[in-house]
Amino acid sequence: MMRNPLKRFWPGLWMVGLLSSVASVQAVEITITCGPSGSDVEFCLKHAQAWATKTGHTIKNFSPPTSPTEKLALYRQLFAAKSGDIDVVQIDTVWPGLLKDHLMDLKPYSKGIEAEHFPAIIANNSVNGKLLGMPWYTDAGLLYYRKDLLQKYGLRVPQTWEELTQSAAKVQAGERAKGDSDFHGFVFQAKAYEGLTCNALEWVGGQGGGTVVNPDGEITIRNAQAAKAFNLAASWIGTISPTGVLNYEEEEARGVFQNANALFMRNWPYAWSLLQKNDSLVKGKVGVAKLPGNPSAAALGGWQLGVSKYSKHPDIAADLVMHMTSATVQKTRAIHGSYNPTMPALYKDKDVLEANEFMGALAEVFANSVARPTTATGLKYPQVSQSFWNAAHEVMSKRSTGDEAVVKLESRLKQIRRKHW
Amino acid sequence: MNSRVKTAWLFLAPMVLLMLVVAVWPLARSIWFSFTDININDISAAEFVGWENYFGDYGLFFNPSDEGGFWAGDWGISIRNTFSFAVVSVILETLTGLGVALLLNQEFKGRGLVRTAVLVPWAIPTIVSAKMWGWMLNDQFGVINNYLMALGLISQKIAWTAEPAYALWTVVLVDVWKTTPFMALLILAALQTVPKDCYEAARVDGVHPLRVFWKITLPLIRQPLLVAIVFRLLDSLRVFDLIYVLTANGSTTISMSGFVRREMVEYGNMGYGSAASTSLFLIILLTAIIFLKLAKVKLSEDAK
């Protein structure tokens, strides 16, 4: 009697056995550059491993250096060696033009789903008709402010950089008079690195000074508005911003703002969830708005996922990319990690808005963000960026004036361009 | 004798072969690359461009589009930084090394302990030194800023590794801390070969200790001291790790090696970077020759 039930299941068991053996024969290891930090493991590796469980493959995590400049250097070396060590790579917004010879076209695998993402980002990731990266999450520079302090001093959210300077000076003077000697008006990122390029682009763009190199490849930085933007920023050092800001990256600025020692902060959206944690001294007192400027220029950031041309399992890697950039995964990352989705539809999603109240207003910011001049400068972008941030840093550390800096910058860019980009 | 000479070459063959493969070939290759426009994006697409990387329109030297002159351009700045760093560093190391060696040459209780302690900075890997000092010099949480403020010597916390005025000298400080033991040990060994009767005779004659040092000690340790200085000087000109890890590697502190690596690895201009690295090699060679000629140092000696 015991045998009968088993006999019925036998063919089923055979099928399962056959299928699993087939799957295990084809199971491959896909290497993805999720990264080493705690949040990388939580918000990247976990999803990759969920995919692995579903498909029967395995995931290997690769930890690149945290600095984007070093990441890029590493990828370029690996690609130069035509190494198949990494299958799926995280690409910065500014890299598709640089790495175009080494990334696989994802159009055959996306099957049209790119229509659901922000067109600007898809355009950024497409070079010569090939889709080199699926949007993973997006970023744009934001102005964080202390709601309570603006209310106390009867000020509104500044619409221009000059207004920001005045408001910051007023509040800083007031707070310091009350005995808070560590209070500053405005903190941001002014260390000599890519983050400064973003900040400086926002100042220059916000004064109507253009984007350093325009999409046609012309060098447009040498103009009065750009010089004015640099001079204004230099005037903040030591007055409304601490001198140490010349060595600040994102975390240092956040540290000062989170300890209730600043009125304004320029930072990426990631800071929001950290500012609302229980150990934050400004919990519940923070507002977020688009950056001042006429026009308001927010640097476009964000990361994409691409597949290396030298991968040994391109199809499977592409499948992983599609999974990681799907709406479900993006929604989870938005709710728990404040990673901005790249799909307009998610900005109207109830759950997402409940977790991050400011994301609703952000859709407009992303649609109007300013891309760094990577399409025009292609392979030479790293040098262009470095010259730009060095010029900004020189003016801010009072080693040069805005006018001198833009002249010098133009000649340096000409040297970099040589005969053509 | 003949068979011995044959044996000699047989024994030397593996080493010479290895040197050729591992040192001479890559150097030759790098020099070759400097005459091409090779880029990291596609190594096989390199084309011969002659002297363009060195003297062309956008080359390293005599560049017409360099606004502000050669010494204000990136390559010129890196040369200035490297030489400033090397010269100041070696001078300070020699002075402190000399001081420590003279101290250790005295006999006193606990001398062994001091000698052991002095070795600590030298034993610590450069990266670790850089990280340790970076942490101590941190502008927000660093212990050095804390102490200086507590002592009233500064009114505001200083960003030692970021502020243009201080960054390079901070690196010099860390380098001196790290390499003083090396100099001290070399000088100490040299001091210990000086025969004690010289000092005895001088003491009996009532010569002032400073004159003893100047007229007796120094000339006797001159040779080994100069060898040590030349070694350290050439080493300092090659500095990379310390500046890379301790500072933001921007234009105020970038060294020649840092410039080369940035060009080759971050910008991908392997040809231009190779031209810079070849120039660096030649500059170091030239410095070595000039210094050795000036100081009249004898290098080799035959077996007994």
Place this chain on the structure above:
Amino acid sequence: MKTRSSWTTAFIYAASALVVLVSVYPFVYAISTSLKTGTALFNTELFPAHADLRNYHALFEGVQPFGKSLVNSIMVAVLTVGFAMLMGVTAAYALGRIRFKGKGLLLICILGVSMFPQVAVLSGMFELIQWLGIYNKACGLVLPYTIFTLPFTVWILTTFMRELPMELEEAAIMDGCGPLRIIFQVFMPLLWPALVSTGLLAFIGAWNEFMFALTFVVNDTERTVPVAISLIAGATAFEIPWGTIMAGSVIVTVPLLLLVFFFQKRIVSGLTAGAVKG
């Protein structure tokens, strides 16, 4: 025993105290930092109120394989030393005990190689390593490391070889020993101190090397310890985890310190052999 004024003695002790403090304080502070976590890190006291080993645990349990990096470093350093010793000893015998034309020139050339800025061979070496297929493997680093280990190994061992008495060698030759036997059986007991000092210097050099390790090895499972330390990451992409970094630094330094303390005298004699005699 010469007499000294009490002023001089006091000065000597004060100077010694200062020297010891300056030499040792940074490392002691690093150890102290490695025992602090969270907000305690921003407090600059030397003896932490709540010392614990959490940073050390985090180092080995995190996503980055620090333990593997240690193994890689040990392997690379040991291989480099072995390689250098073997070739160095045989070459030093030839250079130190046999007279032949071109010896002086060869010695200068070898010295010249150690003057190469590492960066000058970077692009050529990159190509060579790829071509040999050892790119991105820890063992592949042994080849570039011989560039800077072999020259000073050969120089120091040559100097020692020169000092060994001719009578020993002549006696051995009369007994019918070939050159290899002479080196490895007759000279070896006398050569031990020199081998130890050069081996140590080579080990320390290979252990500390950064630029080649940064450029030629990218996988975190293949990395060596100096690069691993410079890349330690924290909870978010922007954070710098000072406690963990200091913990890694301490772990990496302790073996070197122990080696250096035990073999102090040997290292000094090794370093000075070339300089003082030259």
